[in-house]
Each structure stands twice: as C-alpha cells, then as structure tokens.
C-alpha cells in the first residue's frame with residue numbers, strides 16, 4: 001500500500017476535497033483485496049436477506065436504489081481477513097494525516113459493487129447521514145476494477161466540502177436533487193474521477209459527489225471505508241448504530257466504543 005503522502009497531495013485533498021492515489025495497491029495486494037471482498041460479501045449475503053448491514057439487497061429488486069449497487073456494510077465484523085485489511089494502522093495514519101486529526105476510528109466499511117447496467121449514484125454528501133458531524137470525516141474508496149466514465153466512476157464537485165452544511169440531502173432518484181438545497185452548485189462542472197483497479201480515491205465527508213451509471217456488462221467493484229476523527233460526538237442520528245448502543249447514547253456523548261468504532265490509529 002502506498003500510504004506515504006507528499007505535501008502536494010495533502011494540499012490537493014484539502015483544497016479540492018478529494019485525492020486520487022494511483023497504484024495504491026500492488027498487483028498482489030489488489031488480488032487479495034478482491035478475493036477478500038468477494039468472500040466477505042458472499043458471507044454477508046448468505047447470512048440473512050434482512051440483515052441491517054445489507055442496505056438494499058433483495059428487498060425490492062425493482063426499486064431504483066436496489067439497482068444502484070450491492071451494498072454490504074461492516075464486513076470486518078464477520079470476516080477476519082477483511083478485519084485485517086480494515087484495521088491497518090498505516091491506512092489510519094494516511095487518512096488521519098490528510099484530515100489533519102490526531103486519531104482515526106472506523107465509522108463503517110462498505111463494499112459497493114455497481115452491477116452491470118446498474119443505475120447512477122445520485123449526488124450526495126456522506127457525513128450528514130452519520131451519527132456524528134465533523135468537517136474532518138472522510139472515506140477511502142478503493143477500485144477493485146478499473147472505474148471509468150463508462151462503468152460508473154465517481155464524480156466530484158471540487159471545493160464543496162468547504163461550503164456544505166450537515167443538513168441531509170439524501171440520495172434520491174433524481175441525479176440532481178442536491179441542487180434543490182444547493183442551487184449555487186448547479187452551474188458548476190462535476191469532475192470525473194476515473195481510477196484504475198488498485199487505485200484509491202479519498203474524499204471528505206462533506207464533498208458533493210456521485211457516480212455514473214454502469215453502461216457495461218461487467219460489475220464495477222469498490223471496497224470502501226468511512227472514518228470518524230477520534231473524539232467525535234453523537235448527534236442523535238442512528239444511522240448504522242445497533243439499537244441497544246443507540247439507546248444508551250445521549251447527544252454529545254463521545255463515540256469511543258472500540259467494538260463499534262475501532263480506533264485504528266492515534267498520533
């Protein structure tokens with residue numbers, strides 16, 4: 001893994017709100033990430049069709065969102081090799097350095113496999129969905145296949161992480177629903193972020209982004225992880241928190257439960 005950063009890369013991330021790191025994984029690592037992710041998804045899908053960590057699988061296959069991706073969360077919980085990949089301290093240091101924070105906890109990992117001819121991913125921001133608000137939250141998105149403009153690579157509105165609020169915009173059936181809340185972004189160009197297999201795309205939790213439809217007959221596979229700066233506090237939203245833990249929390253409590261949100265790196 002190419003986890004060392006240049007000052008230019010850090011500056012690009014902070015200015016634009018995202019950074020592409022080409023050849024992040026070696027060919028051997030890429031093969032391992034692919035087989036581990038495929039295996040963990042198989043395990044997750046076999047467990048239960050109603051598992052809360054399968055966001056959109058099988059419930060209503062005709063629904064728009066079910067055809068955006070196969071979306072499986074918290075694979076590290078059920079798959080030791082995935083846990084080893086996700087809990088890597090160097091990965092934590094990398095994203096913590098970009099964010100400029102002292103410690104990094106996992107919010108959730110997430111496999112996002114856009115199916116052949118899968119729908120686009122509507123423009124959205126990530127952090128407003130989560131149970132904490134932080135301008136320094138971020139995600140890594142690792143391409144397991146070449147992500148291209150044909151098969152649904154990511155698109156970003158550079159700089160919007162500096163302007164967005166924590167108010168949710170959801171992910172809607174209309175690609176541009178976000179402009180109802182942020183009309184000032186409508187005239188701006190969205191920038192495609194094609195990424196070769198094994199590359200990493202890292203983005204701020206407040207940047208406006210989406211992805212194209214998959215216009216090919218092959219899947220566009222990605223393995224991702226969302227990160228929370230250590231010390232972040234509960235904002236009242238459940239998101240992916242299990243019921244018992246959610247009910248035990250008061251707004252303002254520090255989210256420092258290592259079972260839920262493992263601390264993978266600290267200065």
Ligand SMILES: O=C(O)CCC(=O)C(=O)O
Nearest residue numbers: 112121126139141211224
């Ligand atoms: O993979 C996609 O299509 C969307 C990914 C995304 O929104 C994210 O990683 O935050």
Ligand SMILES: [Fe+2]
Nearest residue numbers: 124125126209
């Ligand atoms: Fe997102």
